[in-house]
Amino acid sequence: MPKVSKRLDFFTESIIRKMTRISNQYGAINLSQGYPDFDPPKELLKELKKVAKEGPHQYEITWGSEEFRKALAKKQSKFMGIDIDPYTDIVVSCGSTEAMMVAMMTACEPGDKVIVFSPFYENYVADVVLSGAEPIYVPLNPPNFNFDKDELTRAFEQKPKAIIICNPSNPTGKVFTKEELQFIADLAEKHDTFVITDEVYEHIVMKPNKHVYFASLKGMFERTISCSSLSKTYAITGWRLGYIIGPSYIIDKARTVHDFLTVGAASPLQKAAIPGLEMPDKYYEDLQELYTKKRDLFIKGLDEAGLKFITPQGAYYVLVDISEFTGGKIADVEFCEWMIKEVGVAAVPGSSFFKEPVNHLIRLHFAKKTETLKDAVDRLKTLRDKWNKNNIDISTK
Template sequence: MNTDPVARTPQPQSRLPRVGTTIFSVMSALAQEHGAVNLGQGFPDFECDPLLIDAVTRAMRAGHNQYPPMAGVPALRDAVAAKTEALYGHRYDPDREITITAGATQALLTAILALVHPGDEVIVLEPCYDSYAPNIELTGATVVRVPLTPGSFRPDFERIGAALGPRTRAILVNTPHNPSATVWTADEMQRLAALLRPTDVIVIADEVYEHMVFDGRLHQSVSRHPELAARSVVVSSFGKTFHVTGWKVGYAAAPAALMAEFRKVHQFNVFTVNTPVQHALAAYLADPRPYLDLPDFYARKRDRFRAGLAGTGLTLLPSEGSYFQCVDYAKLPAHRERTEAAFCRWLTTEVGVAAIPLSAFYEAGFEQCVVRFCFAKREATLDAALQRLREALQQRAD
């Protein structure tokens, strides 16, 4: 008789019981299954500058392969401080106010864990990137969702003002905006500053697409606005800027008092970030042209993609920044009754082009007949997707 104890795995109580697989993973897997052109998940399908690869190799061969300082390689923090001052006129102290992170997602989580407490409230503006709410929930705080204006996706300051209360600890602001590709104006930043002036609310500014702003617009970093800079943690991404999303390196910049708390968490959830890549990025940032040329680089891709959608019956929403293009399919009679998720599934399985439903960026799945494409792709990739879309949609348009 076997008397060995039976192995049993305890059933954990989930910290995030409502969280499943992200829409990006779902649609990418579906695209792969059906051989679809993946314009869903936001990553380039082209290579980065070979000079950047060479810089990493040189850093490795130079012996930069052990732990760097917890806050990041000093040369890279210096380069970030110089770039921010040159672009936005605000000087961060690289020793006390800039930390290199394992990508922007880690920076956002670290900022929230460091600055938000159980019982606090944090405002997010929907539609929003899908990591915001789970990050807030992990702290024991409450997510307060304020919708951006449907159709235009502009901030609704009356609703933001109404959402502010005695328990409001922070607000997350994202410009250029994912998923809508809108860009906040200077006036909107000033209105935000005026709303927050009587409060101690912290701004967590997701600015990962800071160098992708089109048609002569200026990126309105909170760093441009002294009143906001004094209460903000700014997050950005080298992966987005230099076409190396898989490297997962970003940074956070904030006043010293906020950054001191940020680093307390950072040192225990990551400690530090890939050493040779940091040295390579520091050297690469000596030449500003790669990020200064980025708006024209992506505007050409945007314009090629928009021109190729002509005649499909899809209504093109403005794409002011980021590398996303949203479209409205309500004028397609065969599809206007479909949910956004169903339309994206049809596009992927029947047309062979993957997109992301905007409803996935809302907690309650708000339906607007709007889906998001990513145009950070090679011209051949975009052209293949456009051919499939035209063939499938032109004959069905009104």
């Protein structure tokens, strides 16, 4: 029988989705896969109900409905500080997952090199490999997850075709400073490199940190492929509405890739999401306040539980140090599976985000109702006692 592609040997099933499945099996609180357990804004639900009756229900223009693109261009022009043309600078995708894949296939040829910061969201390396490119890993160093300038410079000297930047970062919660981004911009210009950004958490940034759109830096719009999504901002992860913004010479090719990958995003959901794009500034201010409160509530609970963690600057993830339990002798995957079954809380093993042999971190998220977070914290407060009660002897592992 013929053999499947060797590219697929490079990675396995998503560990995040695996943890969700195990969480569902045992009825745990799912703090692994990053989606809310609360409703989207009422304006979107009202429009969705109307669209269900009135349509549209057929194909839209493959790169996004005109009405949606106009609303998106108006919103992003304001926040990014760039004059975005809805007719030439946007392609609407099936979530940011497709947006990133389209960006990679648009920018790269087989054999090209792509810089990926480690830790990274698991899809990035898959995108690089499926595009036939080769990743160059540059570590982000805890606890602040800063990069070493000399190391990044050496990576650029390998003449990469692109660099991927997740800002704010999943899984670390890091918000890149303007100075850090400018350093990357100078290298990208010097070595003629594309910059592919994942900015899905652009509106979830805790003060005093500020999100800087890479494309807004002087001279960078022409080489930046900005990917994002409505999923996190409006709590509609299941609607799968993402987009790419960039100069017309990139978007023209990206539209072709997108067309042959998925044809187009769901037309009724594009229509229903427009009220979200037209929200006043106060919505985003309230969103920042909401997630700041959720973060503070959650990390206070982690602190009361005696757990070590890294406070995020943005996004809605927290990395928790489990080395006191595992001693480096029990895999983080095994620990997460035990925690689901015995503690009732699902996390993601940190090793799935790192190129380096990191086995002492797990990722939890706090995009949940207050009562859900309080319940999760109460369960996590029993973690140490349950671990000890089960007489888990790490010295024999």
